[in-house]
Amino acid sequence: QVQLVESGGGLVQSGGSLRLTCVASGRDFSSSGMGWFRQAPGKERLFVARITWQSHKYYADSVKGRFTISRDIIKNTVDLQMNSLKPEDTAVYYCAGDRSSFLDGGRYQESDYEYWGQGSQVTVSS
Numbered sequence: 001q002v003q004l005v006e007s008g009g010g011l012v013q014s015g016g017s018l019r020l021t022c023v024a025s026g027r028d029f030s031s032s033g034m035g036w037f038r039q040a041p042g043k044e045r046l047f048v049a050r051i052t053w054q055s056h057k058y059y060a061d062s063v064k065g066r067f068t069i070s071r072d073i074i075k076n077t078v079d080l081q082m083n084s085l086k087p088e089d090t091a092v093y094y095c096a097g098d099r100s101s102f103l104d105g106g107r108y109q110e111s112d113y114e115y116w117g118q119g120s121q122v123t124v125s126s
Helices: none
Strands: 003-007 010-013 018-025 034-039 045-051 057-059 067-072 077-082 091-098 113-116 120-125
Touching: 003 091, 018 034, 018 091, 018 120, 034 067, 034 077, 045 067, 045 077, 057 067
Parallel strands: 010 120
Antiparallel strands: 003 018, 018 077, 034 045, 034 091, 045 057, 067 077, 091 113, 091 120
């Protein structure tokens, strides 16, 4: 059974930083892309960042220059370093894994991913 488990969320003041970690088990994601999405209250789940199996990185315009996605293929983890946080970054953040291996390029839709974590709350106070 494939599981993705996020951690590292919490409450932070505007301008602060948080680091989210997603630990994958039950499947080796070293040859697959992984991503982060977020969902604010009352809104749809939106793409945040993606890292491919070749470590190409893609970001939503709203987080470019502030967020950095990275991965550790040995540990089977993907991280999201979030700096200069703003109140509008407040959301539940979800880790996601590709359906198949060796998929490259940007993949920005929920339907592009097969595996999902349970989410981690990030709250940024003003």
